[in-house]
Amino acid sequence: MMRRLTGYVLPGALVTVPLLLALAGPLVASGDTAKDVPFSLGGGHWLGTDFVGRDVWNEVLLGGRSLILIAVAATACTYLAAVPVGLAAGMTRNRVLDEVLMRPLDLLLAVPSMLMLLLLVSIAPHSPWVLAAVVALINIPDVVRISRAAALALSARPAVEAMRLQGESRIRIGLGYVARSMRRTLAADLGTRFTGATYLVASASFLGVGISPQAGDWAAMVDRNRGGLFVQPWAVVVPALLIVMLAVGVNLLFDRILRAEAR
Incomplete structure (x- = not known):
């Protein structure tokens, strides 16, 4: 039983992280629309800023x-x-x-x-x-x-x-x-x-x-920030990674469920 449950840990984690950010993110996101230096790292923005100086983490919370x-x-x-x-x-x-x-x-x-x-x-x-x-x-x-x-x-x-x-x-x-x-x-x-x-x-x-x-949304973030990929990569990498995690996690989860039913 424990071995079967262990098989769900990876796909469950891959699905849970983007889903949690997408569903709960807008509830905890900051309403602050102040803009800083575009494509900067630091300055109180732990994922940096995007192409117009907005906080990337806040945009990630709002974009899923x-x-x-x-x-x-x-x-x-x-x-x-x-x-x-x-x-x-x-x-x-x-x-x-x-x-x-x-x-x-x-x-x-x-x-x-x-x-x-x-x-x-x-x-x-x-x-x-x-x-x-x-x-x-x-x-x-x-x-x-x-x-x-x-x-x-x-x-x-x-x-x-x-x-x-x-x-x-x-x-x-x-x-x-x-x-x-x-x-x-x-x-x-x-x-x-x-x-x-x-x-x-x-x-x-x-x-x-x-x-x-x-x-x-996350895909739009990838598009709008790709020009600064080598200057401030988090504005592109984080939303792209969340999309990939969701897609891979859903496939792995359904595959695991079907295998369990076949036994």
Whole structure:
């Protein structure tokens, strides 16, 4: 038991640190907007100052919530929209319906995700929720295909055929058996999907699209302070490290959970 718990220490720590800073940071951050010398070290700023002289530690405390909330919202919207479509496509015996559901998504898959992100956010209003919707739209085709593949395999099982012979409705079979049996497949994809959503949101912030230019988050900090990387590295290294810790930690945590369930 102790050995199993020990395996969660590293991924738990990697996830907890950025989450704690993101959720509790705005509550303890200073409201002081005074500016000092840009890209300076010391002077009462233990992580130095950024490109306009603001305290880097204070900006770190304020910059994580929007990034994580948008990534979580985008991931949740992805699965809420994609899983029902994939389940319907995987369980239907109507080839025409399957083609109608899947072929438009194949067209979306043909467009590189970063190109689609730039195209969509450039014509959409600057809003964190619009950015979450765009990231969800980019991820939906992949999750639909994963859900469809899982549903196809599960619907071919003898248990499903037995339920059909007993007169069970298609909805009951789909939700009561197939959807429940897809949990492990979807859980295995969830960590990677959240990481991908985080990087897409961070990329949009880094490129200055999809959110208000005045909005600040860890990715925007990396972008705005990269010019002083060799003068004051903490303004870039700390927010970049927090993004990497969150992404790696989530993947390791889900991987550990799936291994524990398989035993």
